[in-house]
Amino acid sequence: MPNILLGDDDEELTQLLQEYLHNHGINCECVHDGEAVIRRLKATTNDAITYDLLVLDIMMPKMDGLSVLRQLPSISDIPVIMLTAKGEEIDRIIGLELGADDYITKPCNPRELLARINAVIKRTNAASSEHTPLPDSRLQLDQTQRICQIDGIELQVTGTEFDLLVALLRQKGEVVSKAWLSEHVLQRELQPFDRSLDVHVSRLRKKLQPFHDEPIKAIRGKGYQLVL
Template sequence: MLVGGGNTRVSASDKFVTECFGGKAVSDNPQVLVVDDDAGIRDLLADYLAKQGMSVATARDGREMDERLAAFQPDLIVMDLMMPGEDGLALTRRVKSARDVPVIMLSARGEDIDRIVGLEVGADDYLAKPFNPRELLARIRAVLRRGNAAARPDAEGGEVVRFGPFALDLAAQSLARDGAEIALTQAEFTLLKLFVEHPNRALSRDQIMDWLKGYERDPFDRSIDVRVTRLRKKLEDDPANPVYIRTVWGQGYLFSPKGKAV
């Protein structure tokens, strides 16, 4: 089956999940947002990826993408390049300025300049149309593996999370930068642990309070903001312009293991 080649045809074998990669399902139910103005491609990819164990939302343009992002926290976005209004390049640039979510760009033109510009504005991978959906699936898995590796527990100890120059020892409840220990209060450690367990996702103040405290929220409680400020002073080279614990306006705080600046 080739997608995006004019008449998209689905063979009988392509309808079965078990024939893709030996029947291996995608783990942890990754959430994917497909942005494409072609309804046929949107529907086909949504159905195909859902059969691989993914949660899929779709959008036909930038306006619908914004609506989905307001209610849906994707692990990855599949973005078409050529769309009316804001094109895929503009949308990718805008998304990347607000959140650390990987983007795979699709283009019917397949020209080198499109691929280069797409990568320059922040796309993590690029696929020319027409394409086999199994290749897209492989690329999605590869991009997600790269992103998850940034905050994966250390292979030897199993309790150490590394990001940038930092190592967070979950068992010892200690943080070190290039081997030099950084003093953390219990409250600071607990908050940082929560962030590293939910990388690249905007967490609202209410969500953080629910997870950390487990009791009824006080809308005037600013303790989370105070803790974030203190953590930034210990993690960031420039706390006023954070790259690890970023503020996503209207959504909350986002931990970026790669230390990616806005």
């Protein structure tokens, strides 16, 4: 049974989501402020419990979700789905830029949240067990330990960024459509005005630019091409 941590100050909502997720095979622990999220994640180093995913509300007392995301890299590499207010696109973009894997707007449909949770967990588990050989490249990806190196230097990348690199490297030199990347990396159909994929690629490009001026080309109207 997957085990997730849900951080949201709406206790009525978290109880509803907790019951719904449990009925669909997911164990969900709830906390209600950002500091509690940090404490629980830090405690996993001493506790027997581990979390497969963090669902994180942006607006929380004591420490907001974006502040949690800023601290997260030094604490855990856990995948994150953000909960954001409807219409707050800037929060979603900032969250993705800070390393969140996905987002869903509130008030959220429990069924949609379940689908997003399953998609992220499925992608993470599948990538962790992937052993398909990748083309020779300056870019070396250890798919078992999910380590990314270029010219022998390790890069800190999120889970989604790692999966993007695997997908692009397998088709290095070819233009890979946004629709294909969204379906195979984000595990959902590309939706109009959804900038998630673009933000993930932009973050990844910045991390690779010290090694190449234009490591990932954006081909207008077609998709992305890894040239590194």
